[in-house]
Amino acid sequence: MVRKTRLRKWAAVLLLLSMLISCFGGFSASAATTKEITLTTNSDINPFLRIPLYAQTFSSGGPFTVRCEMKVDSFTRTKSDGNLFVNITDGRDSSQMVVWMNTWTRKTNGWVEMTDSNGQYITFENINKVLISGVLEDFGLLQFGAYYGDAVVHYRNFRILNAAGNVVYSWDDDSSLEVGNDVRDMSTNTLYAETFGDGSAEYMLEESGTGEETTTTPTPTPTTTAAPITTPPSDGSTDQTDPTSSQVPDPDTTTTVEHDETTTGGEGETTTPSSSESTASSPTETDPVTGPTTSDPPSQSGGLGAGAIAGIVIGAIVILAGGTFGVLYALKKLPWMKKNGGEPPAPTDGPDGK
């Protein structure tokens, strides 16, 4: 009888344990993983990631919203105007090809949302033809990275949502982005690791959990007090005439991208003509997306997704239920247990141990 009681007790404990384990195990197993790119600049002065915004994908369904979380582990300027930046080339401003959206110059306190300088998510309209270096291209460009800084920066959970709030493109769904590789070594036309520096930077793509919460997005800063926005690439020539015309990059596969830089400083300062060259491949597949034109309001607090919150709530309920079950069993209060039935409680030891 005693043996049977002990067995039952053990069974109850094991049941409780298995419930807890299955609860936590299941929760952790179902916790979202995401592709994370770690940009380590090393001695490279201007490494960055370039994401083509193909008209094939983004010609309708906009405005689109760019969502990405970033975490700056370290950032030390190596030039007075060094920064981490995000810019976009989508034809929104006829006076400047590359439009600077935001810059950062300090390590973050954990993950933050990538936003523009006003604290809003970066958005862009439908992409059709975009004038890039004098050529109308079937794509725009979104770029983010480092300019003159020793930095370790993480980017994850990158996705682009259409006006309806549906994910049109995401790193996580992009099978061409293979985890465990440096982006430079990938054969993909959806993400490019670029640089105007010495090429020593690393752009490692790895899988990571989203357990660490995203902290509040940067506080919007009035433009009058914001640090001067700086262009990444160097001042200087926009010309790179080849000694022989046969060396001109193939226009079918590459595009020269130039951007101008204005020196910062006082009123009346001279403007420095400048440029930088880089390449972007031609666009390929992906279906156009359509949808109503309602924008996805940005969350000021990033936070967990709805799935994660639901998981936590369910987990908490399961734990409470398990605990309640255990307590009721110990007290013999479960409905199928006899009120005075079962085995008598085991004698407790006396003060003298007898």
Place this chain on the structure above:
Amino acid sequence: MKWLRMKRTLAILSSVALLGGFTAFSAAAEEPEVYTPNRAFVIENESASTVALRMTALPNQLGADEEPNGPYHLWARMNIDGLDAINDSQETSISLQAKYGYYPAGSMDMEYRTVELCSWTADTDGWVDMTLPDGPHLTLEALDPLQADDANCDVTVEFAMTNAKGTFQIADLVIADKTDTIVYSLANDPCFSGITDFSRKQSSEPSFMWSPVISGGDASIGVETAAVSTYVPNYVLTLDVPANEEGESTYPEDCAYLHLNVKDPGTTAFTAEGSPYTLRGMVKVENFAKNDTQYDAEAIARSQNPAFLMGDPLGTYHGLTGDTNGWVPFLKGDGTPFTFNYDQIGNWYAQFWGSWGCTGQYSLADFEVLDKDGNVVYSFATDTDLVDGTDYGAAHFTPTTTGGKGGVYLWAAHFDTKYSYRYEVADTITEHTADDYALPVFEETYVPYESGEDPTTPPTGPDEPTGPDEPTGPDEPTDPDEPTDLTDPTPSPGTGATLPLAALPLAALSLAAVLATRRHRQR
């Protein structure tokens, strides 16, 4: 009687001699000090409402690599001449301020706090120390490379002439850290090698901390460096871009440049194994001027910021924005040589030297490329494609497969513009060593201020500044225990005017002797 007259005359003559001697001595003492700076900024303002020089320094540029350093002392010599108001109805001043960048607690956005260090409103009558009125040296606050909350993450020092016509010179500026070690020296700043005109800046060099600001009128900022190059070149390639002649149909070239043949198959001498390669030589600019070409919109745009460039305009380059006054080393702005790795050259050439929206003569002498072991892989001296006395005109010149192995392309952006490359070899070849291609180094020391030293400071403005020893932000009150002397009459610089006064008692003594002699005779 005769004896008496003689004595009297002698006494008078000696008095006159004495007075004359002292007066001459004092006059000599009043002359401005003869001072030859190692390097000086010369700001000449005709009508610009603001002319300024800004120096932005990061912690690691002032000896704070891993941990905070400072406070610092800033010391220099200065000379103000012909200071006058441009607009009589407005205040005129030359000022010095420091602006500190910092992150408030929890903020990702840098904010700035400005501290007025000093200001001047009168001529200095020659070179004087740039110090506080009572002698102490100007102070900059500590910098923190770790970007702690509220700690200074950078500093911008700004010298500004506001509504001020005249000439303002700043010489041999040094910044010494908390151990009085010089962490910055203007004279030894490699960024100014070959720079004589700093009214504009054309450089990608990240360590170039200074920037010029000219607004609302005409002004110039020159740089004078004492070292005179004695370099004697052997093999010289000169790019000559003539001035734009109005009415001529052919425009001067706005972008001529040399390419190094790195990867042209069959003719290159460079390999991945030999990398990294180092470029060295000497350069000289003469008759520099803005290119007034109207060739096309791009050429017009380039002329907005003209320079002869060292390096790759699309990568690392350093611009010479005026005559170099002799030969200077072909180096990056940080004073190190240009280098390249075979694998990093995206195309088969490397653009490394050329013109940008300017005219004049730009020469490259004794150019060599050395491999990782220091072996000369290419040099003008051995390039058989370059022939002494040849003017290559405006044709695009490609090295041949036999003679120009690893050689240079004489190139330009356009085919129908005016420019020429000329190659010349000296009659007598001068031997050179690696040291000849290095920057000169000025020996400089910083002597900390000690209490009680006589100031040689110029008059300061009547209403600023806060005391740099206790710098305060705009909203912070000045420490009452640290009087700034700003409301007190400011001591004038020593001019030697007290010396004639010293001669007066002596003269009086001599006169008394004369009178005594006379009285003695009358008795």
